[in-house]
Amino acid sequence: MEDLFRSYWWLLFPLSWFIIGGWNSWLNYRRSRDAMDLMRQYAAQGKEPPPDLMRTLSYPVDDDGWGRRRYRHYGYRRSWPARVAMFSILAVGFYWAASENLYGAEDAFKIVTFVMGAIAVATLVGGLVARLGGRDLDRELDRDRRDPPSP
Amino acid sequence: MEELFRDYWWLLFPLSWMVYAGWTGFLHERRRAEAFKLIRTYREKGQEPPAELARMALGREC
Structure with a gap:
């Protein structure tokens, strides 16, 4: 055990x-x-x-x-670059740990590197999509404020 | 058993x-149902429900 x-x-x-x-x-x-x-x-x-x-x-x-899924909120659009940076640094750190075979857990660190890298890339893509679609969302929000959708 | 876990x-x-997604989905649906109930309360009182409430009931809050 x-x-x-x-x-x-x-x-x-x-x-x-x-x-x-x-x-x-x-x-x-x-x-x-x-x-x-x-x-x-x-x-x-x-x-x-x-x-x-x-x-x-x-x-x-x-x-x-952390602003996850808050695509309609301005906070997400401001915070995603910091999250990309954080997960990228984590991925590099775990890659270093894997390459040095730290604690003899090379395979485990490789998996964590992959997960951190995937989150960094997904956050980057999500942030870019939110930024590109931001104008549409702003227009939609303005329209909803003027003319609230009926239930 | 230990060998099975290692594999x-x-x-x-x-x-x-899957457990996490099921749990959040369950909470999401419960919240939607409660939003519908609240909209019904507004309707019964002859008032217009707030737009945010309607959006939540329709699953458009995110």
Whole structure:
């Protein structure tokens, strides 16, 4: 058992990411549910809910707070180059670890290098697509503000 | 058992992803259902529901 842990300790990091992501999704869901409960009270009193409360509803449940999936929000378009840089540096670091056979885990580091590189490339492509499509999204948002879609 | 894990440890990634995607999908659908309920409340009171709520109910919030 101890030998197994020594061989696969690094699995704790990616698996923790899934667990934290699931927990964040639950918290995001709770937040929007509470906001909707509050809106129900505003509706019962015939009042207009505050804009900040409405903004709570615009975040997807699997938003991780890093701007992921917030393609409609300006924050994502600003932050993606930093994320590309971060994952690229991580990929280079893990590549170095693989080439040096650090802790005797060359194969594991190769896989992590591949994953980090894939995330960097995906973030780059996603960011470029969001930037190119930004004008369309801005137009769509402006149109929705002027003429809100009916339920 | 240990040998089996050493051969198939990589399966943890796709399986974790599937569990994560199922969980977020479940939460997404629950939120949509609650948005529909809230829209119904607005309608019953003869009020216009907010645009953000309608977008969420239609799954267009992202």
